[in-house]
Amino acid sequence: MSKILGVLGGMGPLASAHFMLRLTLLTPAERDQEHIPAVLWSDPRVPDRTAARLGGGEDPLPALLRGIRGLEAAGCGAIAIPCNTAHGWYAAMQAATALPVLHIxxxxxxxxxxxxxxxxxxxxxxxxxxxxxxxxxxxxxxxxxxxxxxxxxxxxxxxxxxxxxxxxxxxxxxxxxxxxxxxxxxxxxxxxxxxxxxxxxxxxxxxxxxxxxxxxxxxxxxxxxxxxxxxx
The missing domain is CATH 3.40.50.1860 (Rossmann fold)
Structure with missing residues:
Protein backbone atom coordinates (compact mmCIF):
# COMPACT_ATOMS: atom_id res chain seq x y z
CA MET A 1 0.00 0.00 0.00
CA SER A 2 1.28 3.45 -0.92
CA LYS A 3 2.29 5.76 1.90
CA ILE A 4 0.60 8.74 0.27
CA LEU A 5 -1.77 10.46 2.70
CA GLY A 6 -5.13 11.56 1.35
CA VAL A 7 -6.67 14.61 3.03
CA LEU A 8 -10.41 15.01 2.59
CA GLY A 9 -10.77 18.73 3.20
CA GLY A 10 -12.50 21.95 2.35
CA MET A 11 -14.59 21.83 5.54
CA GLY A 12 -13.56 24.60 5.87
CA PRO A 13 -10.75 25.51 3.47
CA LEU A 14 -8.67 27.38 6.05
CA ALA A 15 -8.79 24.48 8.50
CA SER A 16 -7.65 22.09 5.75
CA ALA A 17 -4.79 24.37 4.76
CA HIS A 18 -3.78 24.69 8.41
CA PHE A 19 -3.82 20.90 8.74
CA MET A 20 -1.34 20.67 5.87
CA LEU A 21 0.85 23.28 7.58
CA ARG A 22 0.78 21.43 10.90
CA LEU A 23 1.41 18.08 9.19
CA THR A 24 4.55 19.60 7.68
CA LEU A 25 5.75 21.33 10.84
CA LEU A 26 5.17 18.31 13.09
CA THR A 27 6.92 15.85 10.77
CA PRO A 28 10.51 15.16 11.88
CA ALA A 29 12.36 15.84 8.63
CA GLU A 30 15.59 17.45 7.51
CA ARG A 31 14.84 17.75 3.80
CA ASP A 32 11.95 17.69 1.35
CA GLN A 33 12.25 13.99 0.63
CA GLU A 34 11.70 13.07 4.30
CA HIS A 35 8.24 14.65 4.41
CA ILE A 36 4.97 12.77 3.88
CA PRO A 37 3.55 12.65 0.35
CA ALA A 38 0.02 13.99 0.58
CA VAL A 39 -2.89 14.83 -1.68
CA LEU A 40 -5.33 17.49 -0.45
CA TRP A 41 -8.88 17.25 -1.80
CA SER A 42 -10.26 20.61 -0.68
CA ASP A 43 -13.88 20.89 -1.75
CA PRO A 44 -15.79 23.67 0.03
CA ARG A 45 -18.93 22.68 -1.86
CA VAL A 46 -19.60 19.87 0.63
CA PRO A 47 -23.01 20.68 2.17
CA ASP A 48 -22.94 22.07 5.70
CA ARG A 49 -22.59 19.22 8.17
CA THR A 50 -24.29 20.97 11.08
CA ALA A 51 -27.26 21.98 8.94
CA ALA A 52 -27.56 18.38 7.74
CA ARG A 53 -27.64 16.97 11.27
CA LEU A 54 -29.66 19.62 13.08
CA GLY A 55 -31.64 21.48 10.45
CA GLY A 56 -32.65 18.98 7.79
CA GLY A 57 -30.06 20.33 5.36
CA GLU A 58 -28.62 18.53 2.35
CA ASP A 59 -26.81 15.27 3.07
CA PRO A 60 -23.03 15.77 2.70
CA LEU A 61 -22.28 12.05 2.30
CA PRO A 62 -22.36 11.97 -1.54
CA ALA A 63 -19.83 14.81 -1.66
CA LEU A 64 -17.67 13.12 0.98
CA LEU A 65 -17.69 9.87 -0.98
CA ARG A 66 -16.82 11.75 -4.16
CA GLY A 67 -13.74 13.07 -2.39
CA ILE A 68 -12.82 9.62 -1.17
CA ARG A 69 -13.06 8.28 -4.73
CA GLY A 70 -10.76 11.06 -5.90
CA LEU A 71 -8.20 10.28 -3.21
CA GLU A 72 -8.35 6.58 -4.04
CA ALA A 73 -7.74 7.41 -7.71
CA ALA A 74 -4.74 9.53 -6.70
CA GLY A 75 -3.11 6.48 -5.11
CA CYS A 76 -3.54 7.41 -1.47
CA GLY A 77 -3.01 4.77 1.20
CA ALA A 78 -5.01 6.33 4.04
CA ILE A 79 -7.40 9.23 4.52
CA ALA A 80 -7.44 11.99 7.12
CA ILE A 81 -10.46 14.29 7.45
CA PRO A 82 -9.69 17.61 9.19
CA CYS A 83 -13.34 18.26 9.99
CA ASN A 84 -14.76 16.95 13.25
CA THR A 85 -18.44 17.17 12.34
CA ALA A 86 -17.88 15.14 9.15
CA HIS A 87 -17.01 12.23 11.45
CA GLY A 88 -20.72 11.90 12.07
CA TRP A 89 -20.61 10.06 8.72
CA TYR A 90 -17.45 8.14 9.61
CA ALA A 91 -19.00 4.66 9.52
CA ALA A 92 -20.48 5.22 6.06
CA MET A 93 -17.22 6.62 4.74
CA GLN A 94 -15.12 3.80 6.14
CA ALA A 95 -17.57 1.23 4.77
CA ALA A 96 -17.20 2.78 1.31
CA THR A 97 -13.42 2.38 1.05
CA ALA A 98 -10.79 -0.24 1.74
CA LEU A 99 -8.40 2.51 2.81
CA PRO A 100 -8.02 3.20 6.53
CA VAL A 101 -9.76 6.42 7.54
CA LEU A 102 -8.00 7.98 10.52
CA HIS A 103 -10.48 8.97 13.23
CA ILE A 104 -10.05 12.47 14.62
Missing part, protein backbone atom coordinates in the same frame (compact mmCIF):
# COMPACT_ATOMS: atom_id res chain seq x y z
CA UNK A 105 -11.70 11.67 17.97
CA UNK A 106 -9.39 8.73 18.59
CA UNK A 107 -6.44 10.88 17.58
CA UNK A 108 -7.52 13.62 20.00
CA UNK A 109 -7.89 11.11 22.82
CA UNK A 110 -4.31 10.03 22.11
CA UNK A 111 -3.31 13.70 22.22
CA UNK A 112 -4.83 14.08 25.70
CA UNK A 113 -2.78 11.10 26.85
CA UNK A 114 0.34 12.60 25.23
CA UNK A 115 -0.30 15.80 27.21
CA UNK A 116 -0.42 13.74 30.41
CA UNK A 117 -4.11 14.34 31.07
CA UNK A 118 -5.15 10.90 32.21
CA UNK A 119 -8.07 11.68 34.50
CA UNK A 120 -10.60 14.28 35.51
CA UNK A 121 -13.33 16.02 33.54
CA UNK A 122 -12.46 17.14 30.02
CA UNK A 123 -14.03 20.22 28.47
CA UNK A 124 -15.13 19.72 24.88
CA UNK A 125 -15.72 22.55 22.42
CA UNK A 126 -17.13 21.86 18.98
CA UNK A 127 -19.95 22.62 16.60
CA UNK A 128 -23.49 22.17 17.84
CA UNK A 129 -23.79 19.09 15.63
CA UNK A 130 -20.56 17.50 16.90
CA UNK A 131 -21.76 17.90 20.47
CA UNK A 132 -25.31 16.77 19.66
CA UNK A 133 -23.95 13.62 17.99
CA UNK A 134 -21.83 13.05 21.13
CA UNK A 135 -18.79 12.21 19.00
CA UNK A 136 -16.35 13.26 21.70
CA UNK A 137 -18.50 12.39 24.67
CA UNK A 138 -18.78 8.76 23.55
CA UNK A 139 -15.19 8.46 22.38
CA UNK A 140 -13.63 9.97 25.48
CA UNK A 141 -15.95 8.30 27.97
CA UNK A 142 -15.02 4.93 26.49
CA UNK A 143 -11.44 5.73 27.48
CA UNK A 144 -12.30 6.79 31.00
CA UNK A 145 -12.78 10.56 30.78
CA UNK A 146 -15.90 12.47 31.79
CA UNK A 147 -16.87 15.33 29.46
CA UNK A 148 -18.12 18.84 30.13
CA UNK A 149 -19.61 20.83 27.26
CA UNK A 150 -20.49 24.53 26.93
CA UNK A 151 -23.84 25.77 28.12
CA UNK A 152 -26.49 26.41 25.47
CA UNK A 153 -26.08 30.18 25.86
CA UNK A 154 -22.31 29.84 25.36
CA UNK A 155 -22.84 27.81 22.21
CA UNK A 156 -25.27 30.33 20.79
CA UNK A 157 -23.45 33.46 21.86
CA UNK A 158 -19.79 32.54 21.62
CA UNK A 159 -18.80 29.15 20.19
CA UNK A 160 -20.95 29.09 17.06
CA UNK A 161 -20.22 32.75 16.24
CA UNK A 162 -16.51 32.17 16.91
CA UNK A 163 -16.43 29.28 14.45
CA UNK A 164 -18.27 31.43 11.91
CA UNK A 165 -15.69 34.19 12.31
CA UNK A 166 -12.87 31.79 11.42
CA UNK A 167 -14.80 30.55 8.40
CA UNK A 168 -15.19 34.19 7.34
CA UNK A 169 -11.38 34.71 7.62
CA UNK A 170 -11.88 37.01 10.64
CA UNK A 171 -9.64 34.80 12.75
CA UNK A 172 -8.35 37.39 15.23
CA UNK A 173 -11.91 38.31 16.22
CA UNK A 174 -12.65 34.69 17.09
CA UNK A 175 -10.13 34.52 19.93
CA UNK A 176 -12.07 36.37 22.64
CA UNK A 177 -15.36 34.42 22.49
CA UNK A 178 -13.68 31.04 22.05
CA UNK A 179 -11.10 31.61 24.78
CA UNK A 180 -13.81 32.80 27.17
CA UNK A 181 -15.71 29.53 26.78
CA UNK A 182 -12.54 27.48 27.22
CA UNK A 183 -11.84 29.34 30.47
CA UNK A 184 -15.44 28.77 31.57
CA UNK A 185 -15.06 25.01 31.11
CA UNK A 186 -11.91 25.01 33.24
CA UNK A 187 -13.69 27.08 35.89
CA UNK A 188 -16.34 24.33 35.98
CA UNK A 189 -13.66 21.73 36.71
CA UNK A 190 -12.20 20.65 33.36
CA UNK A 191 -8.59 19.48 33.57
CA UNK A 192 -8.07 20.19 29.87
CA UNK A 193 -10.11 21.46 26.93
CA UNK A 194 -10.54 19.63 23.63
CA UNK A 195 -10.70 21.95 20.62
CA UNK A 196 -13.09 19.64 18.81
CA UNK A 197 -13.79 21.72 15.73
CA UNK A 198 -10.96 22.39 13.32
CA UNK A 199 -11.80 26.10 13.18
CA UNK A 200 -11.46 26.52 16.95
CA UNK A 201 -7.66 25.96 17.15
CA UNK A 202 -7.16 28.73 14.60
CA UNK A 203 -9.17 31.16 16.70
CA UNK A 204 -7.44 30.13 19.93
CA UNK A 205 -4.02 30.52 18.29
CA UNK A 206 -4.83 34.13 17.38
CA UNK A 207 -4.35 35.37 20.95
CA UNK A 208 -2.37 34.67 24.13
CA UNK A 209 -1.80 31.03 24.98
CA UNK A 210 -4.30 29.60 27.43
CA UNK A 211 -2.85 28.66 30.84
CA UNK A 212 -4.15 25.08 30.83
CA UNK A 213 -3.80 22.04 28.56
CA UNK A 214 -5.68 22.13 25.27
CA UNK A 215 -5.96 19.17 22.91
CA UNK A 216 -5.91 20.58 19.39
CA UNK A 217 -7.79 18.22 17.06
CA UNK A 218 -5.83 19.47 14.03
CA UNK A 219 -2.48 18.67 15.63
CA UNK A 220 -3.86 15.39 16.94
CA UNK A 221 -4.92 14.27 13.47
CA UNK A 222 -1.60 15.38 12.02
CA UNK A 223 0.28 13.30 14.61
CA UNK A 224 -1.93 10.29 13.81
CA UNK A 225 -1.15 10.74 10.12
CA UNK A 226 2.58 10.90 10.84
CA UNK A 227 2.35 7.72 12.92
CA UNK A 228 0.55 5.99 10.04
CA UNK A 229 3.07 7.19 7.46
CA UNK A 230 6.08 6.15 9.56
CA UNK A 231 4.76 2.71 10.50
CA UNK A 232 6.48 -0.28 8.93
Missing amino acids: VEATADELARLGVTEGPIGVMGTAATLAMRLYQQGLEQRGWHCLVPEAAEMEGQVTPGIALVKANRVAEAYAPLAEVARSLVARGARAVVLGCTEIPLGIAAGPALPFPVADSIDALARAAITWARAD
